[in-house]
Amino acid sequence: MAAHKIKHALFCALITLIISYPILGLNLEAQGINVTLSGADAGTLMLVFLAAVLVFLFQLFRDHIMGKVRALPFLQPSQREAMAENKRARIESWVITGIVVLALFWPFFVSRGAVDLATLVLIYIMLGLGLNVVVGLAGLLDLGYVAFYAVGAYTFALLSQYVGISFWMSLPIGACLAALFGLVLGFPVLRLRGDYLAIVTLGFGEIIRILLNNWTSLTGGPNGIGGIPEPTLFGMEFGRRVKGEGNTSFHETFGIAYSSEHKVIFLYLIALLLAVFTALVIRRLMRMPVGRAWEALREDEIAARSLGLSRTAVKLSAFTIGAFFAGFAGTVFASKQGFISPESFVFLESAIVLAIVVLGGMGSQIGVILAATAVTILPELAREFSEYRMLVFGAAMVLMMIWRPQGLMPMRRMHIELKGQE
Amino acid sequence: MLVLENVHTHYGKIEALHGVSVEVNKGEIVSLIGANGAGKTTLLMTVCGSPQASSGRVILEGRDITHEPTAQIMRSGIAIVPEGRRIFSGLTVEENLHMGGFFNTKAEIRKSQDYVYELFPRLKEREHQRAGTMSGGEQQMLAIGRALMSKPRMIILDEPSLGLAPLVIQQIFEIIGQLRDEGITVFLVEQNAHQALNLADRGYVLETGRIRLHDTGKNLLANPDVRNAYLGG
DSSP, X not given: OHHHHHHHHHHHXXXXXXXXXXXXXXXXXXXXXXXXXXXXXXXXXXXXXXXXXXXXXXXXXXXXXXXXXXXXXXXXXXXXXXXXXXXXHHHHHHHHHHHHHHHXXXXXXXXXXXXXXXXXXXXXXXXXXXXXXXXXXXXXXXXXXXXXXXXXXXXXXXXXXXTOOOHHHXXXXXXXXXXXXXXXXXXXTTTOOHHHHHHHHHHHHHHHHHHHHHOHHHHOGGGOBOOOOOOOBTXXXXXXXXXXXXXXXXXXXXXXXXXXXXXXXXXXXXXXXXXXXXXXXXXXXXXXXXXXXXXXXXXXXXXXXXXXXXXXXXXXXXXHHHHHHHHHHHHHHHHHXXXXXXXXXXXXXHHHHHHHHXXXXXXXXXXXXXHHHHHHHHHHHGGGGGGGHHHXXXXXXXXXXXXXXXXXXXXXXXXXXXXXXO | OEEEEEEEEEETTEEEEEEEEEEEOTTOEEEEEEOTTXXXXXXXXXXXXXXXXXXXXXXXXXXXXXXXXXXXXXXXXEEEEOTTXXXXXXXXXXXXXXXXXXXXXXXXXXXXXXXXXHHOHHHHHTTTSBGGGSOHHHHHHHHHHHHHTTOOSEEEEEOTTTTOOHHHHHHHHHHHHHHHHTTOEEEEEESOHHHHXXXXXXXXXXXXXXXXXXXXXXXXXXXXXXXXXXSOO
C-alpha cells in the first residue's frame, strides 16, 4: 500500500516537473533577428524543484491532509443549511438591494478605469443571465450565444451609421432583432439535443461572425464600424461639443465643468439599469409557468410533452428570450466601445459566457452575477502575470469542478409559503 | 371514450402495430397485457400521437385525434403516467404537481393539489423535497398525482408496478380502483398480469403487435392460454 502511494506521489511530482520546467525554466529571447533559448536563473529552477517536492509530499500524505481540511468547521455544509428558508430569502433580498444601491453611488468615488471595467462586468452579467435561461434553465447547450450579442451590437452600429438612430431607439430594436435571430436559429435545432445542438449553435455563431467579416459593403468587414454615438440623456450629449442636431450638452445645461468622466459614469449607470432590469425580468419569468416549463423540458422531455406542453413553444421561447438580452448587452457594448468589428465576437466570447453560467451554477442568478464579476475582474487583477493568465484561469476551472461541481451558488428550489394555510 | 380502429404504427420501416382495435368505455378499467416487445407502449404512444398511426383511426370522445399534435391531445381531458415514472427529479414535489396542471387556472390547481394530497398523504409530507430524492413508490405516486392534476376524464397508466415492492404495488392498485369509483376512465398497461386483470372490467392481450384475446378481466384470468403465457401456469 505504502509502495503504491510513493509511486503515485513520484509520478505526480514528475508531471509537475515536466509541465513547469519548460514554462518557467526556459525563456525565449530575441537577439536581433534570432530567437535563442536560455535557461532561467537558479532561483526559478529552485522554485520549480520546490514545487515538485511539495506536490510529492502532498500526494504522499493526501488522505491525512484532506481529512484535516474536511474537519474544518467553516467547510461543514450542515450549519449553513440551518437558517430558516424565509429568513434567508429576506436577508438575501436586503443584501441585493444594498449592493445595487452601493453600485449606484460607487462610480463617483473611483477611477475612470474602474468604472469602465465595471461597465464591462455589467455587460457580461447581462450576457450570463441571458444564456442562463437557455443553458441553465432550459438545458439547451448553446455555443453560439455570441451571435446574438453581435446582432445587437451591429444593429445599433449600422442603424446609427445609415439611419442615424439614437441609442435609446436602437436598444429595443437591437434586442428584438436578436430575439428574432434566436427564433430563426431555434427552428432548425428543435429536434437536437446535447452535443448535436452544441455543434449546430457553434456553427451558427461562426456563420454570423463570418458574414459580418465578409459583407464588406454593409459592415465594413474586418475594418469594423466606428463612430458609434454615445447614449444621450433626454437629448443631452456627454461630449465636449454637441454632434447631433437639436441636442444640448450635459455640462452646459447643468453649468458644470466638462469632464470626460461623466460619459463613462453615465454609460455605467445605463448598464447597471439594464442589468438590473434583465435580472428582474428573468427572475419574474423563472417564477412564472413558462420558467417551470423550461425546467420541466430540461428534466424530462417526454414527461413534459405528456403533460401537453409543446416542445416547440417552450424551446423557442427560451432561445428567443435568451437572445433578446444578448441583444441588449450588444447594444450597450457597441455604445461603450464606440467601435466594433467581428474580432469582438469570436467563439472565445461564447465560451467565456458559458463558463460564467457553469461557474456560477446552472440556473442560479446570484451565482451567474458572482461568476461574471470574477471572470471579468480576475484577469484584470492578474495583469502582472498576464502570461500565466490562461493558466490560472484553467486551474481555477479545474479546482471549481473538483470542489464545487454545481457552481459557486447552485440554484435552490424556490417555494413560497402561503400564510394561514397550515 | 377511447376507440382505436385497425391502427397500424411504424417506426421507420418497421411496423410495430399490425391493425389493432381497442375500445375503452366510459367509467371502466381496461387492462392491456402482453410480453416484452408486444407493442404495449407503442400502442399508448400512438394514442398520444407520438408516433402517429400510419393508418387506422384513434377516436377520443367522438373526436378523431389520429393526426393531432401530441400537445393538443394531451390537453383534451386525457392524461398519461409514462413508463418508468419520468417525474422531474430536480423539481420539488409541489412543482411537479403544478406542471401537471400547467394549463389550468390557479384556483383549479389549488383544488386538484388538495385532492392529490388527500389521495397520497405521503406526497403532502414531501411537498418541498426534490422529487428525485424520493423512493420509487413515492415517485410513482407523484407521477400518478401529476397526471391527475389536469383533472382528466381518462387516465392511461404505463406499467405503474414497474420495479416496486409488492406492498406498494398493492397500494397503487387500490388507488387505481378508487379513481374508477370516482368516475375516471382507466386504461392500464401492465406486465403484472394477475393484478391488472383482477382489477380490470375488461382486458386485452397483445402479442407481437396484434390483439390475441379480448374478454372480461375475470374470464381472461381463468383462460388457460393466458394462465400459461402470463401467469406462470
